[in-house]
Amino acid sequence: MKKKFIPNCILSLILLSTLSPILFSQSWKLWYKQSAIDWNESLPIGNGRIGATLMGGIDKEEIFLNDITLWSGSKQDADNPESVKFLPEIRKLLLEGKNKEAEKVVFENFVCKGKGSGYANGINIPYGSYQLLGNMLIKFDYGSKEVAPQNYRRELDLNNALYSVSYDLNGVHYSRKAFASFTDDAIVIEITSDKPKALNFSVSLSRPERFTTLSTKDELQMFGMLNNGTDGNGMKYFTSVRVKGSSGNINFSNNQIEVRNEDRILIIISAATDFFKKDSFKKFAQDISKNLVSKNYDQLFKVHQKEFQKYFNRVKLNLGDGDSEKIPTDERLIAFNRNPNDFYLPALYFHYGRYLLISSSRPGILPANLQGLWTKDIQTPWNGDYHLNINVQMNYWPAEVTQLSELHIPLLDYIKSLVEPGRKTAKTYYNANGWVAHTISNVWGYTAPGEHPSWGAFMGAAGWLCEHIWEHYNYTQDKKFLAQFYSVMKEASQFYLDVLIEEPKHGWLVTIPSDSPENTFILPNGEKTAVCMGPTMDNQIIRELFTNTIEAAKILKVDSEFSKKLETAKAKLPPHQVGKLGQLMEWLEDYEETEIHHRHVSHLYGLHPSNQITKTKTPELVQAARKTLERRGDESTGWSMAWKIMFWARLGDGNHAYKLLRDLLYPVTPVSPKNKGGTHINLFDTHPPFQIDGNFGSCAAIAEMLIQSHDGFIELLPALPDNWQNGSYDGLMARGGLEVGLTWTNKSATEIRCKATCSNTFLIKSPLGNSIKVFKNGKWDKVNCVDGMIKLNLKKNESVIIQSI
Ligand code: FUC
Numbered sequence: 001m002k003k004k005f006i007p008n009c010i011l012s013l014i015l016l017s018t019l020s021p022i023l024f025s026q027s028w029k030l031w032y033k034q035s036a037i038d039w040n041e042s043l044p045i046g047n048g049r050i051g052a053t054l055m056g057g058i059d060k061e062e063i064f065l066n067d068i069t070l071w072s073g074s075k076q077d078a079d080n081p082e083s084v085k086f087l088p089e090i091r092k093l094l095l096e097g098k099n100k101e102a103e104k105v106v107f108e109n110f111v112c113k114g115k116g117s118g119y120a121n122g123i124n125i126p127y128g129s130y131q132l133l134g135n136m137l138i139k140f141d142y143g144s145k146e147v148a149p150q151n152y153r154r155e156l157d158l159n160n161a162l163y164s165v166s167y168d169l170n171g172v173h174y175s176r177k178a179f180a181s182f183t184d185d186a187i188v189i190e191i192t193s194d195k196p197k198a199l200n201f202s203v204s205l206s207r208p209e210r211f212t213t214l215s216t217k218d219e220l221q222m223f224g225m226l227n228n229g230t231d232g233n234g235m236k237y238f239t240s241v242r243v244k245g246s247s248g249n250i251n252f253s254n255n256q257i258e259v260r261n262e263d264r265i266l267i268i269i270s271a272a273t274d275f276f277k278k279d280s281f282k283k284f285a286q287d288i289s290k291n292l293v294s295k296n297y298d299q300l301f302k303v304h305q306k307e308f309q310k311y312f313n314r315v316k317l318n319l320g321d322g323d324s325e326k327i328p329t330d331e332r333l334i335a336f337n338r339n340p341n342d343f344y345l346p347a348l349y350f351h352y353g354r355y356l357l358i359s360s361s362r363p364g365i366l367p368a369n370l371q372g373l374w375t376k377d378i379q380t381p382w383n384g385d386y387h388l389n390i391n392v393q394m395n396y397w398p399a400e401v402t403q404l405s406e407l408h409i410p411l412l413d414y415i416k417s418l419v420e421p422g423r424k425t426a427k428t429y430y431n432a433n434g435w436v437a438h439t440i441s442n443v444w445g446y447t448a449p450g451e452h453p454s455w456g457a458f459m460g461a462a463g464w465l466c467e468h469i470w471e472h473y474n475y476t477q478d479k480k481f482l483a484q485f486y487s488v489m490k491e492a493s494q495f496y497l498d499v500l501i502e503e504p505k506h507g508w509l510v511t512i513p514s515d516s517p518e519n520t521f522i523l524p525n526g527e528k529t530a531v532c533m534g535p536t537m538d539n540q541i542i543r544e545l546f547t548n549t550i551e552a553a554k555i556l557k558v559d560s561e562f563s564k565k566l567e568t569a570k571a572k573l574p575p576h577q578v579g580k581l582g583q584l585m586e587w588l589e590d591y592e593e594t595e596i597h598h599r600h601v602s603h604l605y606g607l608h609p610s611n612q613i614t615k616t617k618t619p620e621l622v623q624a625a626r627k628t629l630e631r632r633g634d635e636s637t638g639w640s641m642a643w644k645i646m647f648w649a650r651l652g653d654g655n656h657a658y659k660l661l662r663d664l665l666y667p668v669t670p671v672s673p674k675n676k677g678g679t680h681i682n683l684f685d686t687h688p689p690f691q692i693d694g695n696f697g698s699c700a701a702i703a704e705m706l707i708q709s710h711d712g713f714i715e716l717l718p719a720l721p722d723n724w725q726n727g728s729y730d731g732l733m734a735r736g737g738l739e740v741g742l743t744w745t746n747k748s749a750t751e752i753r754c755k756a757t758c759s760n761t762f763l764i765k766s767p768l769g770n771s772i773k774v775f776k777n778g779k780w781d782k783v784n785c786v787d788g789m790i791k792l793n794l795k796k797n798e799s800v801i802i803q804s805i
Helices: 008-017 021-025 083-095 100-109 276-294 298-313 329-336 342-360 393-396 395-400 403-416 419-430 461-476 478-497 537-556 560-571 602-606 621-631 638-650 654-664 693-706
Strands: 028-033 041-046 050-054 058-066 134-140 149-157 160-170 172-180 187-193 201-207 213-214 220-225 238-244 251-255 258-264 266-274 316-318 729-733 738-745 748-756 759-765 771-778 777-786 789-794 799-803
Touching: 028 329, 028 342, 028 602, 041 160, 041 172, 050 172, 050 187, 058 266, 083 100, 083 419, 100 419, 134 654, 172 298, 172 799, 187 201, 187 298, 201 213, 201 220, 201 238, 238 258, 238 276, 238 393, 258 266, 266 276, 266 789, 298 342, 298 403, 316 342, 329 342, 342 395, 342 693, 393 461, 393 638, 393 693, 395 403, 395 693, 403 419, 403 461, 403 478, 419 478, 419 693, 461 537, 478 537, 478 560, 537 560, 537 602, 602 621, 638 654, 638 693, 654 729, 693 729, 693 759, 729 789, 748 759, 748 789, 771 789, 789 799
Parallel strands: none
Antiparallel strands: 028 149, 041 050, 050 058, 058 134, 134 201, 149 160, 160 172, 172 187, 187 266, 201 258, 213 220, 220 238, 238 266, 251 258, 316 729, 729 738, 738 748, 748 799, 759 789, 771 777, 771 799
C-alpha cells in the first residue's frame, strides 16, 4: 500500500493543535441554587472600567454599580515641610540605638500634613474614598404568585464573562443575563419570559448620597458630585439607562422606568466620571446608551465575548477530573474544607483570579484597587485605596505569569504617575532627589507618609513598585517599554542612594527612619516599637532595585557612571542575617516580634517576589525562611495566606502550599467566627472584609506551584502537591518570553509544550530525564540534557514539543 505523505509543517500543526484536547472544552462556572442574601454572595461583572455585582433575587434584582474612577477627595499637598527639620535628630537617636526616643519624635513629626487617610475613613477629607456608583433596583411584579419559584439557578460563566439567573414561576420561564461589555463599554442586561406579557417590572437608580435622578422620555439618568474634602465640589459622575422592549410598553416617568406586558427587554447602563472624560463625561455616557439600545442582545454579546476570550482563553488549567457541573459553588466550597480531593475548585478559583483581573484592569485607566472594581459602599473599607506595602502589588502578581501582561499596564502607568508628587515628597521629608511613596496612595497622587508612622511611614514602596516595571520587562523583553519606564527606576534608585546612611556597627548602608511593614518588635528593655533602621525588607527592596536598575541601564546602554554608584552602594547594604531561632531576621538586630503570628511576612520579600533567596543559590537562607514561616504560622488574613502559598511554592513544598490554599478557601459565611480570613461563597477573598488581593495573590501562587522561572532557569511542577497527581496546563509564562504547556501523570511530567514569544535561549530543568526528544520544525530530534537542563534556542513564535524517549 502506498504510504500517505504528510508534510512536516502540517504534522507539526496537527500536533500543536491537538494538545490536551480535554482542556479546550473546560467550562468554568460559579453557580448557586439560591439568590444572594448577603453582598458577599453577589456575583461580579466588569470590563476594567465599569462593572457591577448582582444579587439575583426573584422579586427584585439588586445591582451595585461601579466605575473604577469614582473617588471622593481631591489633589492635596500633604507633604509636611516641618518634618525634615526633625530628620537629623531622628537619625541620631536611631544610630545611638534609642529607638523609643526616636519613635516619639517620629510619631509627633514625621507624618503627613492634614488628616492623611482619615484612619481609613477618608470619604469627606481630601484623601477621599473609592465609592459605589449607584444602586439599581429592578422590582418585578408577577401579579399573584400561585406557586413557589422552581428550578432557580444563578450563575457566573467565567468562559463568557456572563452572569445569568433563571427560574420558573406561575408556569412561566424567566431568564436574566448581564455582562459588562469589553467592546461597547456598557453594562448590558437582557430579561426574558417564555410567555408573552409576563414581564412587568420597574427600574430605579439611587445611591446613599449626592445624587439626582431624572427621567426623560427615553432615558433614566442619575448624576451628582462627590465631596472633594475641601469646598465640596468634587468628582462628577453621570449614569444613563435606556431600555428597549419588543411588544408591550415602557414608560419613563417619576424618575423610574416602568415595563409592562413585555417578554424580552434589553437594558443598557452606561456611566462615566469627569476624572475619566473631563467635560465630555455626560455626552460619553449618553452616546453609548443611545447607540447600544438600538442593537440586539445577541449582537452585543458576541463582540463582548470575543474580546473577553482574547484574554481568558490564553491559559488552560486542569488539575484532575472534576465533576464540574454537578455541585453548586457554595456547597463545593464548604465541602472542600473537609474533602481535599476536589480538583475542580482550585482550578476554578485560579480561573476566577484571571477573570477578576481581566474584569478590573484595563490599559489607559486605573489599576485594580483593594476591592478590584467592586464596592457596595460609599465609604469603602480602607477607602478602597492603593496600599503600597503589599496589596496593590499582589493584585498584579498573576499579570505576567498567567499571560495577562497588557493588563499590568494600568499599574505601571499608575506607578509613573506617582513620580511627580513623589519627587516633592522626597525633597520635603528627606531633602533627597528622586521620588518616594509610602504606605498608602489614592487616585490623587498621594505620596506622603500616612497619618500614623507605626504603619504609614514605609519608604520601601517606591522600590517595590519598580519591581513591577522590571518584571514586565523580564517577561516581555520589551526594550521600548524599558526605555520608557527606566527613569522611574532610576529616580527611585536616586532617592535611596540619597537617603542611605552608614550605621555604626558594621558600616552598612541603611534606611532611617523606617519600619518593617506594620510590625512591631520588643527592645531589650521590654519596650515595644516599630521605628528602626534598615529593616530586612528595605534592604532587600533596595538591593533588588539597584540590581535591576544597573541591568536596565546596561541593556539600554545608558548611565554607566550612575550604575557604578549603585554598585558601590549595593555592596554596602546589610546582608541577610539568621537569628538565634534559626529564622531570617526581620530587623537589623535579632529583636523578637511583638506578634509572632503577624500577617505581614515582609522580610521574606527576598524569597518572593524577589529572587534573592532561592533553593539553588542560598540553601541556608531557604532553611531560615522555612523557620520564619513555621514561626509565623499558617492561618491569617486572606492576602497573608495567599502570600504564604507563594512562599511555600518557592520553597518547593507543594503539600504545605496546598494546605494553605485550603486554609484560604475556608468558607466564610455570615455565621462564621468573627475575623476569620478565608473565602466568601462568591469566592471573593476575605481579609475580612472582602479584599481582592488574596484572589489575585493565590491565583499567581497556584501558577507558581506549577512553573517557576526566577532562578535563571525554568522549573516545571516545582511545588506539586500529592493531591494533584494528574493534570495539564497551557499558556503559563516563564521569564524571558516562553509560553509553556505541560501534561503530567502520577506527578511526573510526560510532555512539555513551548512557544517563544521573543527570540531567546531558554533553560528548562528537565523533568523528563536526561535523554529527551524535541519536536521542532516538523521533526523529532533526540537531545541529551546538559547538567539536567534542556537548552532551547528559539526564535519568536517558534514552538516545540518535548517528550521523554
Ligand atoms: C495593609 C494590611 C492590612 C490591610 C490593609 C488594606 O495595611 O496590613 O491587613 O490589608 O493593607
